[in-house]
Amino acid sequence: MRMSRRAATATAALVTSLLTLTACGAADGSGGADSASGKVEGEVTFQTWNLRAHFKDYFEGIIADFEEKHPDAKIKWVDQPAEGYPEKLSSDAAGGTxxxxxNASPDLVYPLAKAGMALDLEKAxxxxxxxxLDEAWQSNQMPGMPGVYAFPWYLNTGPMFYNKHLFRKAGLDPEKPPTTYDQLFKDAVSMARKSDRKIAMLASTxxxxxFGRYGVRLMNAxxxxxxxxxxxxVELLRHYKELYAAGALDSQALTAKAESSGRKFQQQSVAMxxxxxxxxxxxxKEAPSLYKNIGxxxxxxxxGRANMYVQGLMVNAQSNVKPAAVAFAHFVTNKKNQMAFAKQVTIFPSTKGSLDDPYFxxxxxxxxxRVRVASAKSLKNAVNYTPVLLSDQMKTVLxxxxAKALQGEQSPKAALDGAVAECNRLLKTG
Structure with missing residues (x-):
């Protein structure tokens, strides 16, 4: 089960393959919202993303509860592997199946909504x-379209670990880690100087x-x-260039992946x-000297707002059993069932009040x-900073x-101007 599951490259392919459907579908995604009201009956096909292996009993229990409550409805559960899931959605959408x-994240819902195949739940x-939670509900709003196109389901976020021992050695207060970027930049340079450039504060660009957390406007309204x-x-990138020059950003940050950043932290050559x-x-188990100094x-x-990763349940606007489909999607994502799911795996409910439960x-x-409480606290007012339309190709452009700016090949302004121009070109060409 992948928590973040950002499949944007495949999403771009999904957008392309559905363009022809947009012309003949309901471009506003409404898909006949009025027909979502009515008797809860018929067979609902429910598709999840790589969940059966570990949560079979949980989902079978939910299905049994729903069918007991609605005896005229039946749920057919299918679970697809993580590999090729966006392509599977594309194939099913194009084939009418x-x-x-x-189960889909906002980036996968977007092309389906554009093609008129995702039910507008704001209406229905x-x-x-x-x-x-307001931000969770709004996370399934789609650019340029009115409405909301999936029930918010489970959420995730990640706390930041820091090494208190390295903070002490640098003369920094280990009980007061940086909370703003200005403080981060200041502390990072201080740490690099005190360690003679042997300890970097960060390991990734x-x-x-x-950019979102810094307060940058990522897209127009x-x-x-x-x-x-x-x-x-530009200001943010200029600061990172200064960090890189000062040795406050790991020397391999330009090519580092998440795993290598984690290893450097474990080896105590990176402080956060x-x-x-x-x-x-x-x-x-593997680094007890680090563990005892973890903050x-x-x-x-x-x-003041953390990043929120969102999974949702979309209802097919072309479904022949819309009332039952809407009822079931809501049932799976209600407060009781989300809370039960959160106690089986490290995820967080999107329902109001759930994060105030003693469990969190x-x-x-x-x-x-330790991690659950810290994460739950930050999720209460978190937002999803990653734009729905940002593909993997665009991420590579950025x-x-x-990298060009940090290495001095271009100024931060020129580098970002070029990146925005290319991303906007990709956005227009699909």
């Missing part, structure tokens, strides 16, 4: 809106999420153009890195609760631009 209820099920080259974006409860368990804090941001607010001394 898209399931009635589909707006009465349920108040049950969900800024991603689109960093209509969602038709990228705008992360605005002055604030995002992580999870599983990482804590690894540190405890946990929110990811640095200037907005009280520590018991274990690694799992990554290359950042």
């Amino acid at each position: 898209l399931p009635d209820v589909v 099920a707006g009465k349920y809106r108040e049950e969900y 800024p991603s689109i999420e960093d 209509r969602g038709t153009e990228f705008t992360f080259n605005e002055p604030k974006g 890195n995002p992580g999870s409860a599983l990482d804590l368990e690894t540190f405890k 946990i804090t929110d990811t640095v941001n200037n907005t 607010t009280e520590e018991d001394g274990t690694d799992a609760t 990554r290359n631009a950042v």
